[in-house]
Amino acid sequence: MEFRKSTESDIEEIMSIIRQAQASLRTLGVNQWQNNYPNAGSIRSDIGHGSSYVLLKNEKIAATAAISFDGEKTYDSIYEGQWIMDQAYAVIHRIAVDGKKKGFGIGSDMIKYAERLCLEKGIYSIRVDTHERNLPMRKLLQKNRFQYCGVIYLSDGSERIAFEKTLC
Template sequence: MEFRKSIKSDVSRIMEIIRQAQEYFKLQGINQWQNNYPNKEVINNDIDNGQSYVILKDNNIVATTVVSFKEEKSYENIIDGKWITNDKYGVIHRIAVDSNYKGLGLSHEIIKYSEELCLSNNIHSIRVDTHEENIPMQNLLKKNNFKYCGIIFLEDGAKRIAFEKTI
């Protein structure tokens, strides 16, 4: 498997995987990624900012994510808890795995690669937020030693539960 930065020619394949995730959330009754988000514009912006990544298996894109080192405005105010650290941090967003490759541990691989990226940038903390109904993501985070830290609100007012891990 290969973990690499996304390029513009990856966008249509990334969007296929995102659409599968949107459909999965819809079928599970999870109100996440249901209002034309993320869309091509968001993915192109992620690529332009150098923070979009894909996993390839046999030269086929099978998973996607974003790893950012920019401070998140929505992480400034956390309620019902607190962050583990106040240091610089990396952020993982938009983990999505092709439906045909679920159950192979690719989400765990994304977290592992993200940790390596952070360490190579001398960053020893990773933060993630997710929808409170997204139990599979919460379980993934807990299995990878992320700790629940509290509640944050996105810029559009959406409530998310926040996790952090020191590495």
């Protein structure tokens, strides 16, 4: 497998995976990633900020994620709990796996690569948020030893549950 930063030429393939994830969430009745988000503009912005990554298997994109080290404003306030560490952290957003490759640990592989990036930068914490009803994501986080920390609110007021994993 190859883990690398995304490029503009990857956007179409990334969006195909994102659309699969959007359809899957819609089928599960989860109101996350609907209303044209994420879209090609979101991915293009991630690429521009150097935070879009892909995981390739047999030269095809198997998974995508935004991994940022710039903090997350919506994480400044957490309710009904608290973050584990009070120091620099990475954020994983927009993680998605190609539907044909689900069940093979690709999501966990993407998280492991994110952990390596963190350690290379001397960052020992990763934070993630998701919709309470997004059970596939919650299962992935639990499998990879993320701990539930509380509730955060997105800029549009939507509630998300927040998780953190420490790497030390």
